[in-house]
Amino acid sequence: MKIAFTWDYELFFGEKSGTVSACMLDPTNRLLEIADKHQASFTFFPDTGYLFHAASENSCIDELEKVEHQIKTWDDAGHETGLHIHPHWEDSVYNNGTWQHDLKRYKLSDFDPEIAQEIIHKYHKRIQGLVKGKVTSYRAGGWCVQPFKPLKTAFEEVGIVIDSSVFKGGKNTRSPYNYDFTNAPNKSKYSFVDDVLIENSKGNFMEIPIAFFRYSPLFFWRLFVLGRLNPKDHKGIGDGVPAAGGGSKKKLLTQYNTLSVNADGYFITKVEAAMDKAQHLGHEHLVVIGHPKACTNFSLKSLDLFMEKYKGKVEFVTLSSLK
Numbered sequence: 001m002k003i004a005f006t007w008d009y010e011l012f013f014g015e016k017s018g019t020v021s022a023c024m025l026d027p028t029n030r031l032l033e034i035a036d037k038h039q040a041s042f043t044f045f046p047d048t049g050y051l052f053h054a055a056s057e058n059s060c061i062d063e064l065e066k067v068e069h070q071i072k073t074w075d076d077a078g079h080e081t082g083l084h085i086h087p088h089w090e091d092s093v094y095n096n097g098t099w100q101h102d103l104k105r106y107k108l109s110d111f112d113p114e115i116a117q118e119i120i121h122k123y124h125k126r127i128q129g130l131v132k133g134k135v136t137s138y139r140a141g142g143w144c145v146q147p148f149k150p151l152k153t154a155f156e157e158v159g160i161v162i163d164s165s166v167f168k169g170g171k172n173t174r175s176p177y178n179y180d181f182t183n184a185p186n187k188s189k190y191s192f193v194d195d196v197l198i199e200n201s202k203g204n205f206m207e208i209p210i211a212f213f214r215y216s217p218l219f220f221w222r223l224f225v226l227g228r229l230n231p232k233d234h235k236g237i238g239d240g241v242p243a244a245g246g247g248s249k250k251k252l253l254t255q256y257n258t259l260s261v262n263a264d265g266y267f268i269t270k271v272e273a274a275m276d277k278a279q280h281l282g283h284e285h286l287v288v289i290g291h292p293k294a295c296t297n298f299s300l301k302s303l304d305l306f307m308e309k310y311k312g313k314v315e316f317v318t319l320s321s322l323k
Contacts, residue, residue: 001275002285002315004322005040005263005303006164006210007031007292008084008139010047011240017099018240020063023293025070027237030300031292032074038307040316043080045139046071048123049089050099051130057094068130075131080318083127083160086141087111087119088176103243106176107144108151117154124158137162137208137319142243143170143179143260149194156204164287164319166196167210169258174245184209188283189322208322210289211261211274220252223266226298234265238293263290268299271306275314285322 009024011017028044035042051067054060075081087110091102108116128135138160145165170181184197184207191203226234251257261267261274271288278286290299307316 001279001313002317002322003271003275004043004208004285004287004317004319005290006043006045006082006139006287006319007263007290008045008047009292010084010086011050011099012238012293013086013088013101013103013243014241016239016241017101018238018293020067023238023240025066027292027295027300028070028074031295031303032077032079034300034304034307035079035316036077037304038311038316040307041079041318041321042074042316043082043137043319044071044074045082045084045137046127047084047086047089047141048127049086049092052123052126053089053092054094059097060094071127071130075133080137080320081127081131081133081135082137082139082162082164082319083120083124083135083158084139084141085119085123087116088141090119101243103176106142106243107178108140109144109147109178113150116151120151120154121158124160128158134159136160137164139163140165142177143167143172143181144177145196146179148192148196152194152205161204162206162208162320162323163196164208164210166207167212167258167260167289169212169214170260171258172245172247174247176243177245186281188278188285188287206323208287208319210287211278212258213261213270213274213277215252215257215259215270217253217255219266219270224249224253226266233298234296236265236294236296238291238295240293260289261286263288263299263303264294265296265299268302268306285317287319287322
């Protein structure tokens with residue numbers, strides 16, 4: 001069994017963006033220590049809109065240099081870097097020491113196709129300029145990869161061949177999100193042409209989906225209670241506020257929800273069950289999503305213990321190695 005832990009490396013997009021040190025640098029340093037300890041390879045998806053726009057703000061230059069240094073450090077260590085696009089950065093403003101985000105154009109589909117393709121080109125050039133390894137994988141910001149067809153040419157031109165934005169059963173049409181993966185193939189990877197949900201063996205692109213899991217209301221009751229009783233272990237390391245629209249607390253506490261398998265906070269407790277499920281289905285690998293900003297002391301300790309338990313039994317690999 002192979003497991004690809006993939007990390008969306010970014011700030012928050014709600015009323016408080018958070019600091020680069022707490023949301024990105026500090027938790028990622030801890031992730032890299034764990035990876036080094038277990039000789040594991042990770043895939044990082046840096047939010048390239050931040051890299052692009054922070055470069056034009058004098059107040060952000062020092063922290064930007066630290067971020068770029070960290071990216072080069074993980075690249076030198078053999079970790080993979082992918083392209084991650086949150087295009088709302090085109091409308092973001094830096095004011096009084098924090099980023100203010102306008103999410104009216106949160107998805108590439110919110111832009112004219114020509115502008116969206118320009119964003120892909122300039123963001124890919126920015127991240128490719130920081131790493132030696134070729135950037136060939138993509139993850140859409142907020143999972144919003146649909147529709148893919150208007151973006152297809154730009155991805156071909158920059159050399160993107162892998163997408164990992166889909167998780168089967170996932171659906172969120174609450175603003176600013178808009179994705180529906182209800183009808184995605186239940187496969188660990190498949191080729192496609194211009195629709196990430198339609199398998200086509202002749203396609204030049206490959207979807208390597210994030211694993212999915214059905215979370216019970218009891219899971220979320222436990223999550224919320226633990227957060228209240230033991231915030232030292234269960235509060236996110238990042239110091240920002242998420243964007244609205246991620247789902248109602250009432251829905252989480254009263255019904256089953258199909259969500260991605262992820263390594264954020266208490267969610268990491270389901271990675272082992274997701275691995276067992278994947279093996280039962282005959283899948284050869286599992287893709288797990290995570291966010292350094294959403295790591296907790298509990299999740300980092302659990303990740304370390306999980307890797308220790310399965311060292312020699314499971315390969316911890318980059319996303320592109322699964323192609």
